[in-house]
Amino acid sequence: MNREAASARRMERLPRFNDMENLTMYDRRNWTRIVQDIELTLRQCPSLVPSIGVLHFQDGRQQRLIVLRGTVPIFFRRTQYNVPMDVWLPAAYPMEPPVLYVTPTRQMFIVPGHRHVDRSGRVYMPGLLTWNTNESRLHFILAEVSSIFSTRPPVYMFPSTATASTRVASREALPPPSRAQEAVSCPRSDSAMEQTMNQRRATLRQRILERARTRFATEFGQMTCLQREIEQETQVIAQLHSDQDGSGSERSRDVLGEEAASLMCERTRVRSDLETIRETVRALDEWIVSHGDLERDPDIETILESTDVHSRTLSEARATDAAIHDAQQLLDDMLRRERLEIDVFLRLVRELAHRQFFVRRVLRRLDGNA
Structure with a gap:
């Protein structure tokens, strides 16, 4: 009835x-x-x-x-x-x-x-x-x-300044974003909130500066060593050139002159590269200062998100298949504990199996195209 x-x-x-x-x-x-x-x-x-x-x-x-x-x-x-x-x-x-x-x-x-x-x-x-x-x-x-x-x-x-009782009474509505939710559920004074945000900004700015300095310190060191070696070789060649002037070997002077000119061009290029790197570091420092209002680390879900439809669909289908498998195990456990009637159990298992069939068919198609 x-x-x-x-x-x-x-x-x-x-x-x-x-x-x-x-x-x-x-x-x-x-x-x-x-x-x-x-x-x-x-x-x-x-x-x-x-x-x-x-x-x-x-x-x-x-x-x-x-x-x-x-x-x-x-x-x-x-x-x-x-x-x-x-x-x-x-x-x-x-x-x-x-x-x-x-x-x-x-x-x-x-x-x-x-x-x-x-x-x-x-x-x-x-x-x-x-x-x-x-x-x-x-x-x-x-x-x-x-x-x-x-x-x-x-x-x-949308974030709001509702009281705790209001939040408990409206739990059926969706929550605000995680940062706003933490701020509402844990009230603080304005000075404490501002101090926390300033600490986060300082930590993030210091972290970015350390990464930038570590990245370009090696390149600066390599360029400096290369410039020092070129200057030493230039001095040696100049000394050899002066020694050859006394011997009267015209051919040796021409060869040494070409080598010296080549090394001078190389030194000019290295100096230009060093100046370019300095400009890049200066631009990065300006960017860090202008973007000092960053408050949080990158979202892990966004970083690890699939970039194409095929990979995203494949991962979602695999997650759905695993979820259906877990649901079937849970139904078996409930049936053993006599918390579920047999007709309800059979109907739910039949629906899950029907759904799992199509999910696995999609997985087979996607794996075949991978």
Whole structure:
């Protein structure tokens, strides 16, 4: 009875068929698949609400489509947050993948440079690129969205000076960036904050100066030794030249003259190189002074980020495969401890295995192209 009542409530939230009949862009043969996918999605993510909306395309076109509006839960740093999203079903669905948008509120902003979300909030991920009409499902895409966004959220809250009680009451909203979050969660006086920032600036400036000096100290030493050797050889040749003047050997004087001229040109070139290096060091010192407001070290995730789509997709697919494997082991453990019913266990294992099949197929294709 409880399952029937829950199913009835979910069906009440689906768009009315009278409204769907007005949407001529949907093929009647796909209605059953569309309703089935929406129902499975609402079971997995009950915070979404289906409705009829107007989607504005980049070329200026508008179209009335089914949209699931609401939030998708993620788990970031062992805490659940809700990401506001719109999930649109295109007119050719399920032949075409759904269109996902992150819709931040006024208190949120989209993380710039996110690998899966552009500035407009459009979501891009492997599951959408490898969409298959018969095998892909809408709730699989939302599960992938939750998994990827749990690693790196697409939106953050704007930093504020809210009290601790306000922060505890609004834990469902996404956190501000890490630096701002640390500053809010650990209040300090203005003088202490300013002193800490000055220490960080001084440490960073000293670190950059030491690296620059270490880098160019070797080159300065090599240039100085080379110039000293050239001057010594020039003096020897000049001495030989003066000795040959007394012997009357015209040929020897010509050879020595050419060698002396060559060494003089080499000394001029070395001096020019030394001056160029001095100018470079002077320019680096000016850059360090002008950029002394740097406050933090480079982001490790940004440094180690993949530079091409193939490597990024391959690493994400491997991470998804490992996560599915861990989830299967957790389900086995829960079944042994009798904390999970057998029918629920079988359904979850079947969904995970289905998802793992497509992930490993993507891995096999990517490994074959590597």
